[in-house]
Amino acid sequence: MSLYTAETRRLTKRRFTRFFALGTLLVLAAVVTGVFLSHHRPAPERLATAQAQADREYESAVRQATGVTTECLAAQGTPAAANFPPCDQVYQPVREDFRAEWYLAPAFDFREQFGYLVITLAALLAVMAFVIGASYVGAEWSSGGMMNLLLWRPRRLEVLGTKLAALLVNLTLFTVAVSAAWTGLFALTADRRGTLTGMTSGAWQSILLMELRGLVLVLVAGALGFGLASLGRHTAMALGAAIGAVIVFQFGLRIVLSLADAPFADAYLVPVWIQAWLDKSAVATDLSSCDYSSADGCTPASLTITWPMAGGMLAAVVGLVVGAAMWTMRSRDIT
Amino acid sequence: MSAVLEIRGLRKTYRSRKGIRRALDGFDMVVEAGQVHGFLGPNGSGKTTTLRTLLGLIRPNDGRMALLGREVPRALPEVAGLVGAIVESPQFFGNFSARDTLSLLADAGGVDRSRVFEVLELVGLRDRSADRVKTYSLGMKQRLAVASALLKHPSLLILDEPANGLDPGGIREMRTLMRNLAGSGMTVVLSSHILGEIQLICDSVTIISAGRRVAAGSVADVLSQHAPSSIRVRLESVTDLTSAAGALRDVGAQVYVEPDHLLVGGIAQPSAITRALAARGVYVSELSPVAVDLESVFLELTGTTPVAGAHRQVDARAPQADGGWGQ
Numbered sequence: 311m312s313l314y315t316a317e318t319r320r321l322t323k324r325r326f327t328r329f330f331a332l333g334t335l336l337v338l339a340a341v342v343t344g345v346f347l348s349h350h351r352p353a354p355e356r357l358a359t360a361q362a363q364a365d366r367e368y369e370s371a372v373r374q375a376t377g378v379t380t381e382c383l384a385a386q387g388t389p390a391a392a393n394f395p396p397c398d399q400v401y402q403p404v405r406e407d408f409r410a411e412w413y414l415a416p417a418f419d420f421r422e423q424f425g426y427l428v429i430t431l432a433a434l435l436a437v438m439a440f441v442i443g444a445s446y447v448g449a450e451w452s453s454g455g456m457m458n459l460l461l462w463r464p465r466r467l468e469v470l471g472t473k474l475a476a477l478l479v480n481l482t483l484f485t486v487a488v489s490a491a492w493t494g495l496f497a498l499t500a501d502r503r504g505t506l507t508g509m510t511s512g513a514w515q516s517i518l519l520m521e522l523r524g525l526v527l528v529l530v531a532g533a534l535g536f537g538l539a540s541l542g543r544h545t546a547m548a549l550g551a552a553i554g555a556v557i558v559f560q561f562g563l564r565i566v567l568s569l570a571d572a573p574f575a576d577a578y579l580v581p582v583w584i585q586a587w588l589d590k591s592a593v594a595t596d597l598s599s600c601d602y603s604s605a606d607g608c609t610p611a612s613l614t615i616t617w618p619m620a621g622g623m624l625a626a627v628v629g630l631v632v633g634a635a636m637w638t639m640r641s642r643d644i645t
Numbered sequence: 646m647s648a649v650l651e652i653r654g655l656r657k658t659y660r661s662r663k664g665i666r667r668a669l670d671g672f673d674m675v676v677e678a679g680q681v682h683g684f685l686g687p688n689g690s691g692k693t694t695t696l697r698t699l700l701g702l703i704r705p706n707d708g709r710m711a712l713l714g715r716e717v718p719r720a721l722p723e724v725a726g727l728v729g730a731i732v733e734s735p736q737f738f739g740n741f742s743a744r745d746t747l748s749l750l751a752d753a754g755g756v757d758r759s760r761v762f763e764v765l766e767l768v769g770l771r772d773r774s775a776d777r778v779k780t781y782s783l784g785m786k787q788r789l790a791v792a793s794a795l796l797k798h799p800s801l802l803i804l805d806e807p808a809n810g811l812d813p814g815g816i817r818e819m820r821t822l823m824r825n826l827a828g829s830g831m832t833v834v835l836s837s838h839i840l841g842e843i844q845l846i847c848d849s850v851t852i853i854s855a856g857r858r859v860a861a862g863s864v865a866d867v868l869s870q871h872a873p874s875s876i877r878v879r880l881e882s883v884t885d886l887t888s889a890a891g892a893l894r895d896v897g898a899q900v901y902v903e904p905d906h907l908l909v910g911g912i913a914q915p916s917a918i919t920r921a922l923a924a925r926g927v928y929v930s931e932l933s934p935v936a937v938d939l940e941s942v943f944l945e946l947t948g949t950t951p952v953a954g955a956h957r958q959v960d961a962r963a964p965q966a967d968g969g970w971g972q
Binding site for chain 1 (some may be wrong): 697700701702703704718721722725728730732736737738739740741749750752753754755793797833
């Protein structure tokens with residue numbers, strides 16, 4: 311327990327941890343502020359203003375249509391008639407085309423929009439967790455701190471395991487706190503600048519489960535950063551692997567798969583699996599295939615990746631990386 | 646006395662594309678309780694590998710090791726609390742202060758945090774303890790490293806190059822500290838290249854070269870065994886040096902002819918020199934014993950004596966080591 315307490319202190323005392331966490335919070339605050347300022351509740355005075363603007367636009371359109379019709383009729387029998395459609399086909403505006411809500415700032419619909427914001431939160435926190443996890447153990451290796459610690463606690467797996475536990479527990483606490491604040495702030499935004507309509511207990515439960523999956527993603531990212539940096543015994547190893555994965559799995563693989571006309575090319579790409587995990591499913595389509603039916607014609611075949619499939623993949627990857635880190639910690643010399 | 650550190654037949658081999666390198670080749674070492682023990686060897690001889698292996702950072706290929714009477718690395722978790730160590734250059738996380746660094750180690754090792762202030766005072770870092778370590782000089786980092794090793798009240802203190810980077814005052818303070826610690830019953834193992842310091846403060850030494858022990862014992866024993874005393878002989882006339890050398894060789898002495906004197910060894914009594922020379926009509930103007938020091942013994946045993954015009958390579962194997970000096 312004393313080692314766990316010391317590691318928690320070490321993690322939270324690091325300036326890099328504090329600055330990166332603070333930077334992430336500032337970005338999240340900017341998102342909250344942006345969403346709050348760009349949405350408005352449809353209050354009566356705003357509705358009246360929007361209605362007045364819709365009326366003005368309608369009247370302007372009517373004047374323009376009348377002018378064009380007049381010009382069209384006058385041009386009949388002259389070469390200028392070629393510039394006009396048949397005069398009875400000139401567009402005549404109708405009042406339904408100029409609705410007041412089109413001139414209103416959008417209202418924040420919590421039920422419709424908050425899901426995307428949970429994905430945003432999970433993605434940002436996952437990046438933060440990866441970098442902090444990598445830096446936490448990477449700096450220990452490169453500064454010689456790990457060796458010093460092992461002179462005090464010569465149980466390698468216990469030391470690395472405790473460090474990982476301290477990281478994951480702190481990431482959990484941070485993510486839960488930020489997720490709670492995130493949900494609360496957007497519920498407030500919906501209350502003040504939109505609507506919470508439709509938020510039944512089932513809808514809240516669905517959001518809670520999505521946030522739980524987001525928490526798992528954050529922990530997986532933290533463990534991956536930690537594991538990769540521990541394998542390479544340097545922070546740069548994890549960051550290099552991440553950059554390599556983005557280049558290889560996003561750009562390189564996408565190009566190769568499209569050149570090879572591979573079926574369900576999207577299913578090989580990391581973001582699709584992350585989307586499947588957070589959004590419960592993601593669909594990859596094989597655009598080169600044709601599933602013909604007389605009703606719908608030719609529809610491409612599709613492959614649905616479900617969240618349990620994505621969860622299995624995340625568990626396998628994190629198990630592989632952390633397992634390898636533990637194995638090398640146990641067997642490699644510390645020089 | 647009982648041995649607090651014991652190594653027998655330690656082997657460590659590194660394999661690479663360039664081939665196999667034996668960092669430790671059947672190395673032996675014994676340190677008795679309460680001693681200040683010097684652990685000497687040229688660069689690349691295996692000192693740090695030995696210490697890392699002893700402390701569980703490197704796995705040996707063969708051999709037995711014991712600390713405080715317990716087999717390591719198996720019993721290392723049990724004895725680690727009694728062994729304070731710094732290995733190689735001091736390495737700390739630069740953005741933490743000395744106080745934070747030590748208090749984190751104290752937390753990890755279950756040591757009372759009040760001990761942090763005691764050791765900071767002891768190594769002279771009290772007034773700079775709130776500063777970040779990256780602002781420290783090498784000597785200050787060295788002091789911090791010693792403080793971290795002392796933090797847990799060790800019975801055995803292992804220090805790798807503790808005087809590295811210290812100013813002359815700091816070296817003297819470190820010497821006094823080592824002596825005081827040994828006086829309080831602590832066993833201290835010092836690895837150092839400052840042989841004058843080792844000779845001054847150590848009770849015993851082990852010299853390693855090319856991964857093997859080439860000498861061990863009390864400082865006095867090592868000096869007498871490996872640098873037999875010689876006598877400087879000056880003559881009334883320098884022109885007699887050659888004939889005098891011949892006369893002394895005739896009575897079994899080993900003679901080195903220097904420009905203005907002779908160095909004579911292998912003679913039981915100095916009177917044999919005067920007798921042999923007087924018999925040839927050569928008269929002595931000075932007859933004085935030549936003092937030997939640890940440095941000359943070290944250079945001789947490890948084969949690292951500088952040779953004019955030659956550039957010795959770090960891993961060059963000392964000729965003596967091949968001859969099997971290991972005991």
